Amino acid sequence: MRAIRLHEFGPPSNLVLDDLPDLTAGPGQVRIRVEASGVHLLDTALRRGEPGGPMPLPALPTVPGREVAGTVDAVGAGVAEAWRGRRVVAHLGMVPGGYAEQAVTSVDTLFEVPERLSMAEAVAAVGTGRTALGIVETEPPTATDVVFVPSAAGGLGWLLAQAARHAGATVVLAARGERRTARLAELGADLVVDYGRADWIDRVRSWTDGFTLVYDGIGGTVGREALELLRPGGRFVMFGYSAGTPTRFDVDDVVSRSLTVGWLLGERIRSRPGGIAGLAGRSVRLAGRGWWRPLVSTYPLADAATAHADLEGRRALGKVVLTPAR
Secondary structure, eight states: EEEEEESSSSSSGGGGEEEEOOOOOOOOEEEEEEEEEEEOOHHHHHTTTOOOOTTOOSSSBOOOEEEEEEEEEOOTTOOOOTTTTEEEEEOOTTTTSSBEEEEEEGGEEEEEETTOOOEEEEEEHHIIIHHHHHHHHHOHHHHHHHHETTTBHHHHHHHHHHHHHHHEEEEEEEESSSSHHHHHHTTTSSEEETTTTHHHHHHHHHSSOOOEEEEEOHHHHHHHHHHHHHHEEEEEEEEEOSSSOOOOHHHHHHHHHHHHHEOOTHHHHHTSSTTTHHHHHHHHHHTTTSSSOEEEEEEEEGGGGHHHHHHHOOOOOOOOEEOOOO
């Protein structure tokens, strides 16, 4: 099989296409003929040699990636033959190996891919979707909210925006650049702004007297500006900081305006009904019913280095997915 391997920590160019032996499904496992592999921002940090939260640096060489979708083409001992030939998606957990033409995982990690869902969309739903669902189930938008998503052109922000629309909220979306903001207009938001423009705050203030709920995955200066636009009594949900630093706030910010500020990853997500696996299954089913549809940018497996560079440079739209050629 062909796989992308990292032999040395460093720039995207260190990701190389190698020929490796075919994988074998062990007891309780299946082998997946991979048709889509998810790329996560965490993957880029690990590639650089920077530990990412609970994820330790891998031993080298390694095949990155933890989200795969495809067709089961082999089953191990103890696994029903009925799994063979099924369209499935899985999150490999703490074990890497997704950037490849084959992946092996426990049968217990599998979710069937609904017919109306592409493999690339399924990968986005099982990983990014489970996080988005955990956020909106923990801090749900309502019809009376004015919701702001400042990184809405990313895979996670795109889904949060759809959830806010389904709740009947007033929705303000933001991204950097004309290409990204034009794509956001497809979601039917009430207002779309380009946070790369100096006048984006003025545009928001001329349109509304503030937000009641912010889903902040960007942090940095934009996150802080969004916090300033939050109404008294508002909720500020942090789940990442793609700008490089978390949004800065202090006790005075919270007390003076009676704000609720919280971090919604880690244990708060894992404590949802059914845990992480429950969130993943619900997300895939929701995508299969069309309740939300992930936005994906696909790259050939051999172009993993370009995919990483585009993700880090914020040039990609939505969830970045690698597609092995057949």
